[in-house]
Amino acid sequence: MDEAGRAVLERAWTEHDLDEVLAITAPDNLASRRVLAELGFVPRDVIVIDPPGTSSTVFRCPRPAARARA
Secondary structure, eight states, rough: OOHHHHHHHHHHTTTTSSSSSEEEEEOOOOHHHHHHHHHHHHEEEEETTTTTEEEEEEEEEEEEEEGGOO
């Protein structure tokens, strides 16, 4: 799974020139949280979405310094 995630991030930095990528997962989804952490994502915020009262954690992965814009 993290192999696919690395490929997505590589495209985000090289083909789309993004400064960061966001991901959303349920707070109790430990497997997804582990993969996101391995990819360099850090928790950013907790949001509430439908159905009412269901929370999700938003993670962000900033562009690595080695890929900083010139």
